[in-house]
Every structure is written in structure tokens, then in C-alpha cells.
Amino acid sequence: MTKMNQRVIGLVGIVSRMANWNADFTGLPKTTSDGNIFGSDKALKYSIKRLWVERGENVLYIRSYKLEKSKKGESNEGEKLQPRSLEERYQYLFNEEVSKNSAKVLERLFSCIDVMNFGATFAEKGQSIGLTGAVQFGQGFNKYADTNVEVQDILSPFRDSKEKSEDKKAASIGKKTTVDEAHYIYPFTVNPNHYNSYIGLPGLGDFQGYTNEAYTAFKDGALIGATALNTNSKAGCENAFSLFIVFKENAQAYLPNLDPYVQVYKESDKTIYDLTAIAPIVAGIQDQIEKIELYVNHYAAEVRIEVDRLQRYNIITRAEL
DSSP states (O other), X not given: OOBOOXXXXXXXXXXXXXXXXSBOTTSSBOBOTTOOBEEOHHHHHHHHHHHHHHTTOOOOSSOOEEEEEOOTTOSSOSEEEEEOOHHHHXXXXXXXXXXXXXXXXXXXXXXSHHHHHHEEEEOOTTOOEEEEOSEEEOOEEEOBTTXXXXXXXXXXXXXXXXXXXXXXXXXXXXXXXXXXXXEEEEEEEEOGGGGGGGTTOTTSTTOOSSBHHHHHHHHHHHHHHHHHOOOTTTTTEEEEEEEEEXXXXXXXXXXXXXXXXXXXEEETTEEEEEOGGGHHHHHTTGGGEEEEEEEEOTTTEEEEOOOTTEEEEETTTOOBO
């Protein structure tokens, strides 16, 4: 494991076609009070964490299940499927109780790839640990003006067994809500200095802080996490592009979130992600930037931006364009 010493700022673009990237509790695409469609940071993090789980990484903050026997005296005794609590998830991953030793718990937490990237709030068994993640996402607003919400009626093969009225004993009807097309643009930052204060603490051994290996895992998730997440509502959601602006070590410059400077529109049925407004912002601190990496699905989209030190890659094959 090697420590990462460079800050990164960037964007992740998610396209959703006849899918629902992030629904609210009514099933509709999540919106602000004035009707703007957006995806929460949790939706993007979930897709990345699911990818890590499938690859065998330790992921603490994700739902998992157990079978638990009903309490005696209940009418339906037997095992019921229930989500694990945070404490139970910890025990499941590490095969041990939560220690009273904070250093031991910190060591376990930092061994989880999601904690190393996104941080943690851990308040269990007398522990009260809050870790601000090295990776921080903003909200992903839909930048495509022509998005429409589509509602489909779905016929179930089963009737509702709770329905008693004679005229409603036929098969039940449900609904599936999608958008015809939306383009969610997420801003993110990576600040490896967030974990520096834990380096050298007794009991943490050779803890290096945020590592290059953790950043590589995050970067991979930012490139294919949404594409790999093929649930019923997420099929049709894909990673369209990702931008990584990597600062030089000890660089003093900072940039604002970049998503307000992005426009999305169509030209001859091809999606255009227009990032040209970012170029003059980056140009003013070019001497503090080591490299700029742009990954794009160029078969379906074009990203417009021209800046020094820009390297373009195919988001699918990772080959340089």
C-alpha cells in the first residue's frame, strides 16, 4: 500500500434511458422542490459499492440479510429474512464482536474499501467514530432539458390476496416509472489529507492514510459502477463519461464544483457534453495541475473541452483515443 498525496477534482456523467436512476419514495425520479430532476450522492455510491462487493472487497456500509427466528409466542414462528444492523454487519465481515479498543475498530474500518473512500459514522458498543471520507460527491443534477417522465402500467400474474371486493379479485396492476432520457452530472473531490491525522496513532500499525490503491478502486467504480448495476430500474443507466483533474503534490490551488459549467444537448442524435466553460477556469491554475484524464463512451457521446495536459480515453476499453 502506498500513500496518495495528490488531490483530484472531477465529474461523473450518468445517462439514464428508459430507466429510473434514483427514485423517491413515491417511485418518481427524485426532484427538488422546483421540479429539477437529480440523483443523490447515495445512488452513485451504491452503484460503486455494489461493484466492489461483486469483486470480493470488504464493504461495510451496504445492506445484507440474515435469517432470524421469530420470538416465542408469535403466531408465525420460524425464520424471517431481516436486514443486518451495523453491528451485525461488522461481526459478519470480521467474525468478531466490536472491540472496546478504538484503535482496533479503526483498523477494521480502514480495511473496508468503502470506508477508506467515503468515510464512516460508527456509533456501536461504546464507540463513537466519525470519519470524513477522502472522496466527496455532490448531487447529480439532470442537465438535459428534454427529459420526460414515463409511467407504465404493469399487470401482475397474481391477484391481491388482501382484496375482498368481488370486482377487484382479478390480477393486480402495478406501475413502473422511468425517464425517457436524462443525463446526471455529479461533481466530486478527492482529498487524501482527510486521513493524515490518523497516521502514526498507536495501534494502527503501518497505516498510511488514503492510498493509491483506494483511489484506483474509486476510479474504477466511477468509470463502470452504474453500467455494471443492472437491476430492474437501473437497466438503461450507464457511465457516459468521467473527468479527473489531478493536482500536483502540495498544490495550493482549489477549484469549485464543476457541474454548473456543464451543458448537455443533442446534435444529430448524438449526445454532446459541453465542458468548454471549464477550460478557462482550469487554464488559470495550469501550472499546479499534473494531468487531466477524460474517459468517454465516444460511440454514443462527445465531450467538448480543450485544455493543456488533457488525455482522452475510451471508457469501455480504457484505450487512449
